[in-house]
Amino acid sequence: MVYRRTQQVMKRLAARRSAILAAARDTASSGGMAAVQIAPVAVRANVAAGTVYRYFPSKADLISELIREVSRDEVAAIRGAADAAPGPSSALAAAVATVAVHMVSHGKLAWGILAEPVDVDVAATRLTSRREITGEIETRIVAAVRAGHLPAQDTSLAATALLGALHESLVGPLAPDHLDDPAKLRDVVQAATLLALRAVGVTDARARGLVVQAALPVRMPAGQHAG
Amino acid sequence: MVYRRTQQVMKRLAARRSAILAAARDTASSGGMAAVQIAPVAVRANVAAGTVYRYFPSKADLISELIREVSRDEVAAIRGAADAAPGPSSALAAAVATVAVHMVSHGKLAWGILAEPVDVDVAATRLTSRREITGEIETRIVAAVRAGHLPAQDTSLAATALLGALHESLVGPLAPDHLDDPAKLRDVVQAATLLALRAVGVTDARARGLVVQAALPVRMPAGQHAG
């Protein structure tokens, strides 16, 4: 044997893998999942189409990994926001506001990860990701119910519905689209969050307070995309 | 001129056109929009693939018409239910419950009409249909707000969010799937409707009453599919 992967080569391989994933992510961000085709992604990653297949066995695997990656970031963000909140209700508000902010700032990507139809092979991965995200929300709803801040309810259905409400109103085809203006953006996020909190039984006055608390400290996107 | 379409022929042509649309609808009902392909639809309509093109200029046109048709039925159902209600709040509850019932009973079709990605040429039609449906809901929200039953709010965003919440919790991939049991089905519809009403600011106690009122008189699917 006359050949061994040197440190430098391994580094280059890892970088290339990341580049492909990043290219896929960028593509999904701007054009949705349907735009994530091997050829464009390869071009974006400065690689030939065939090369993609040395890093991912199939397109389905590439997309599955992309979904896992984005979903992992999302869950971490929700946890971070919720765990920093002072009480169960604030935690729920923070969780919901976090999801809302991420959705408006990552529009197409959020839609692609959560809802846009994909190959059956990816459906399972996507389902897992969805469950993880709604699970985070459900956890906070359950805590708030336990604390007596919310009425007893089907928390699983509630968490799912919340995600749907945010999704539809913020990144769906009927979502307001002139969100360049940060003020407008914040208004929309707050309105959606308020609506979502009321849905699970937070009373109106209380909800307004929670929303303001939760939405204010949130920083815009920025990070989320390193590697 | 030696040939004229006789009455009988025109009838047959119209019937064939309906048959193709119905086949498309059935296909979408069982397999989603993605399953609506020319060849299978043609087979289902007892027609050759080429014949479809004598009735619809392209697949996009066929699907656009299908969406318009379903959407028209849906809007009519919402109007019927809402207009029969005694007051603004009941009307809103009836509208929401109607959408909920139709969604659970027409799962894949609802999803396909509302959300499943389609050709860009169809996107415009779909957008119109969505606007019509959310418009119906928004109208009832506005009425309830005017009547002082709901707090002032962004009614457009609210209507969109409601549709999203129902959609996600009732026909989305995380929706409960063992809805063969009518009792279970009614529970889910009621829970989702309750959630949606609370979201726009109906107070919990009042919402429960409205939901019961609205959900009970609703008859299952049955019709909806004639021609």
Added chain:
DNA sequence: CAAAGAACTGAACACTCGTTCAAACCGGAA
């Protein structure tokens, strides 16, 4: 019944991707 034109058929075409693979290329070892 014959002629003419409309409607229908279904195989062939065109186009879009995901995937493959033989040839070219490159980095490491001697």
Added chain:
DNA sequence: TTCCGGTTTGAACGAGTGTTCAGTTCTTTG
């Protein structure tokens, strides 16, 4: 420098599907 095998390339392949069209069948009229 030379050899070797891992890596990359990109053209070619193949599967899936919307669309077309020459040939066939059906309907009407005289």
